[in-house]
Amino acid sequence: MTTISKQEITGLLDDWSKGDRAALDKLTPLVYAELRRIARRQMSRERDGHTLQATALVNEAFIRISGQENFSWQNRAHFYAVCAQVMRHILIDHARAQQRDKRGGGAIHVSLDEAAVLAGGQETDFLALDEALRALEAFDPQKGRIVELRYFAGLGIEETAEVLHISPTTVRREWRRAKAWLYRALAEGGGDETRPLATN
């Protein structure tokens, strides 16, 4: 698949956890390609609307990339984080493209609404959410990472706790407040062009 060896992946994950951005740059294409491959295979089997087992998908990707099922948990945690980032940017880029094309017209594109319908009826302005998340990350990075893992990588409370080396209780508490912060940012941040904020 790529020229990067398994050992290098471990090293890259370590480097990244130590804050080396270049390591993330190298990891991303690998992770992306693998996620894409697996997702595509699952999609071909499943009908629209079917909820993907996020954790299963990410785990499979991880096993395929690392080539070892008994990879250290430390690395697995980093891997989840990479996945979350990849997914986040997929969505943001897509949303940006949507906004562009709404104005450009012409070609047929999926609208955010369609994406949202498929996601389970939820309507979210990813761009605004992304902006809010950036703001949140700026003053509280831990909340940012929790949101990233929970929302973009689909991790549960327990898994998130394990990845971040904190207690599930902390995750639960932080998650609750992070949601409130983001909700607030979306509700207020839109200014006069108030964005539709949705709950169920």
Place this chain on the structure above:
Amino acid sequence: MRHDRWRQIDELFEAALERAGAEERAAFLAEACAGDDALRREVEKMLGFDGQAEDFIETPVFGVAARLISGQFDAPTPHAASSVAGEKDSSKRSPTHSTSDSIDDARFIPGEVLAERYRIIGLLGRGGMGEVYRADDLKLKQPVALKFLPETLSADGASALARFYSEVSVARQISHRHVCRVYDVGEYEGQHFISMEFVRGEELASLLKRINRLPHDKAVEVARQLCGGLAAIHDKGVLHRDLKPANIMLDERGDVRITDFGIAALGESLQRGAREAAVGTPAYMSPEQLGGRELTVASDIYSLGLVLYEVFTGKKAFEAANLNDLLRLRRSDTTPTSPSKLIADLDPLVERVILRCLETELSTRPASALQVAAALPGGNPLAAALAAGETPSPEMVAAAPKQGSLRPPVALALLAAVIVGVAAIVFFSGRVTIHRFVPLKKSPDDLKERAGEIARRAGYTAPPLDSAHGFKEEYEYLDYVRKHDASPDRWEKLKTGQPAAISFWYRQSPRYLEAYDYWQIAPHDPPNEISGMLLVKLDTTGRLLYFEAAPPHVDETSGVNAELDANANATPKADATPNTNATLAGNVTPNATVNTNDAPDWSRFFQEAGLDIATFRQTPSRWTPPRHADARAAWEGTYPGRPELPLKIEAAAYRGQPVYFELIGSWQRPNRQTPLEESVAEKTFFALLLTFYFGALMLAALLAWRNLRLGRGDRRGAFRLALFVFALKMIYWIFLAHHVPTVGEVAGQFVGGLQSAVYWACVMGLMYLALEPFLRRRWPEWIISWSRLLAGDFRDPLIGRDVLIGAAFGICIPLAQYAQLMLPRLFSARPPVLARTSSLLPEFGLLGMSGFVPLLANQTASSLMFPFIIISVLLFFTMVLRRKWLGIAASWLLFFIALNLNFSDATLLSVLLGAILPTILLVVLTRFGLLALIATHFFTHIFPFYPVTTELSAWYATSFLLQLFVLGTVLLYSFYTSLAGQTLFRGQFLED
């Protein structure tokens, strides 16, 4: 709000959440905020949001993202690194701001000058990759379009940048009227951009939206231009990957400009790892692109088909209310509605080519955009390329729309002409070929046996380890007849076989025969110097002409020998001491004649030669034997029944055993002592020939190298051709070489055969690389059928047509040679002339399959090479004289002189007839092209390279019959393909 303030709020928010009831919280806040009302309000606000946000973002969006990357939506693939870059400079510019399309929000404002070179005029739009601006190039004073790339590029590091540059450098090479040019790359404030041609005009997409479908003529024109542009892109190894009406511009003149080619690929390469990313738009994607499989030229052809569909019908081939439906539609096996159902009067040619482009199976789609163009009504990309001063590619030549089918009457007439021609050649062969006069009743096997019998009778009874045999034309005798006998029946005399016009030679050896010069054993190669080696020559009826044997190296009766030598030293011409050993006896008389009492019984040899020793008188021996002998004899007389032809016989023996016997006619020259006869003219000629040969080779190598360097040479064609010639030459070697189980076979023979084959393959390949591009540029119509043949399209009618026509002309050449030999006699009392057939004779001894195969291999190889010699001369003269007709005339003159050099007794008639050959060669080449000339040369071989005869049961007729079979097969196949499925005698005849 400052971060510490936020943290403060968050802490209080957290603490407040731990308090369960509303009152408890209020109390806590009142105490904790201690009069900071603003803080308190903030925390209360958070608590309020907490209530509302219960389900907020609780459902992960992982599934949506997974669907996006799996290609189910038409999503631009992510640039993961943009996160990094984006985070870094989020303070500078929020990426979300750039998504507005108004110039107010654009990154650059009108009037801004980038990189000290480009002045922004305005924002043109936003493509899949980034913003596109119209700008003025201040240096070159021309409008350009600047396309910005995602910021990720610089963040991706040096390797991504290098890849980007290399892709642009390829795209830059694409220069075509219908392709938007890429000029350069640049960087401004860390933003990379491509500068490209600014096309003023309208997108095909919006034009189609406005006017629905294009009028038929305009549509065909647009289609052809699209094909030309796309072919130019593919020609450089670039795939478009996103061909759609939105990426096709129609400039102010209404000409097509393909844009964004390869940029899609560029974008893809920037996606870092996502190799098969779905970058196109689902409506215009090929099935393999939708499936995420590897893309090829065929994928662009599919997209081209979809665009053409829309151009001609005004409807999208695949249309759905929304994307999901579209995807579902594309994933199903649904094929688009036939274009003719939408447009009733659509040209069936157009419909057929569109549907072929849309085949699911890749291999059934047209192989190139040029083939699409060629299939369009009246399409001729070749003519267009030539008109534009471009060198067409070999594929373009092969795809030229030239239709080759012959009308059945014409094809039939050609076929009949060839058959009648061959019949005439066979019928008249009795008048002009030597082998029809010389009695060839005895087969090589009979003659071999006869030679062995003579050897045994002469006392050489040891069974040989190895032997070889062959035929030889006795040209010295034939020349003698030509000069000295002017009678009308001079050739009739050959029918007695004596003197011999064709001789048979046989040699045997106690060792394996390994030729020095060549792989073929010749009468004197290797020399007959190994004791026990024998060379016997017979005439074709089996009469002895020549006998030679090598005496032992060491004399066993050495004592006697020493005495003999001593005597010889004392008095060189003294009597030898009479030998006591009767069987080895041989006295040397003072006058060097044989003492017949002790000498072998030479009368037996006279009998073997069909002579009577009584009619000859003995004379002193003057011709020395080729090997050592101790007794010599000579006689003089005349050929039986030919008193005008003196005949001398020389013989020699060693120890009573014959080692030499030869019939010497007055025409025969002593070859071992005659100095090399070379006139100044001949010397000059050979010097010139050598110079020309090596000069031509060097020139070919230089031209080939230049063509390769400029990317003009047809490497694939040259390689195939060279490989084919190599195979032919190896076959030639395998069948013709005298194979023996020795070290020399491996070390010398095989290497020699291989060298020769490699040499000819190289010559062929070089000639092709050197000459073919010039042909393709100047006269591509000459190589259309050839290119198709090389591409393996054997069933093309044009190939059949050219071969058939070539064959008809080819048969005319031997007929002209016949006429040259026969006709002059009708107008003046001239003695008859025979054709020289020497070129066929070395192979004569190898008749049957094993003799035919190398002949055929050589025939094929030389037919492939010969036309290139003609072409090189023609190209040379045309380039020097700068006019095609002058070049043709000069070439004709050269060929005429070269081909008629040996006609010293030229008459007006023979000159006229001699003019036929160069005329045919040049007419065939310039009118029907390379393949026809190859066929001409191939068919010419029947005479004099094969023993043409009416006696089909003769032993030598095998190779002739096999040749007739090969020619017949080629002929019938080309006849059949040239008809292109037309019925012979009924129905509509297509025009040529």
